[in-house]
Amino acid sequence: MHEGPPRAAPDWQTKSPYQIENPQKGFDKKYTAACHCGAVEFAASEDPLDVKYCHCKVCQRVHGAPFQWAAIFRKTSILFTKGIEQLEFYNTANGSKDHQLPSKVLCKECHSPLADEGRNMFLAFPTAFRFEHGKVPAAFRPSCHIFYGSRVVDIPDGAPKFEGMKGDSKELPETR
Numbered sequence: 797m798h799e800g801p802p803r804a805a806p807d808w809q810t811k812s813p814y815q816i817e818n819p820q821k822g823f824d825k826k827y828t829a830a831c832h833c834g835a836v837e838f839a840a841s842e843d844p845l846d847v848k849y850c851h852c853k854v855c856q857r858v859h860g861a862p863f864q865w866a867a868i869f870r871k872t873s874i875l876f877t878k879g880i881e882q883l884e885f886y887n888t889a890n891g892s893k894d895h896q897l898p899s900k901v902l903c904k905e906c907h908s909p910l911a912d913e914g915r916n917m918f919l920a921f922p923t924a925f926r927f928e929h930g931k932v933p934a935a936f937r938p939s940c941h942i943f944y945g946s947r948v949v950d951i952p953d954g955a956p957k958f959e960g961m962k963g964d965s966k967e968l969p970e971t972r
């Protein structure tokens with residue numbers, strides 16, 4: 797009986813940071829992360845390139861939080877180690893759930909938000925990370941606040957605050 801070729805994995809599953817077909821050899825798990833229910837796990841091999849708090853209205857609504865905390869990594873510095881078939885995607889611009897980048901990456905089971913996947917970068921949410929002794933490393937402290945003009949809470953932490961995008965909007969004074 798001819799059963800035809802096996803069904804090909806969706807394209808995104810063959811690339812960083814998912815890569816079920818060609819997992820990277822010798823990936824150093826510097827940090828590990830998981831969703832709330834544990835169905836999905838991933839790791840990071842190095843410190844984030846940058847870390848931001850985003851106070852935009854989309855982040856507030858989608859995260860159900862006053863602002864979003866995101867750590868920016870190269871996609872090759874991230875590797876999903878469990879549960880990529882349990883992932884769900886959501887593009888906030890067009891509502892697509894088909895892994896159209898940029899896309900939210902969440903666990904399908906518990907709906908924990910895990911990251912914003914851009915075309916080139918992976919903006920992981922440090923809230924998913926399991927830091928040693930529960931202490932946030934200095935590398936995960938935000939370098940700046942973006943969309944501070946739409947904040948719902950003041951964060952007087954001394955980090956630069958931009959009204960909108962960094963480099964594309966004016967810097968706002970710190971208020972208490």
Ligand SMILES: [Zn+2]
Pocket residue numbers: 831832833834835836903904905906907908
């Ligand atoms: Zn989960």
Ligand SMILES: [Zn+2]
Pocket residue numbers: 850851852853854855856864943
């Ligand atoms: Zn935002």
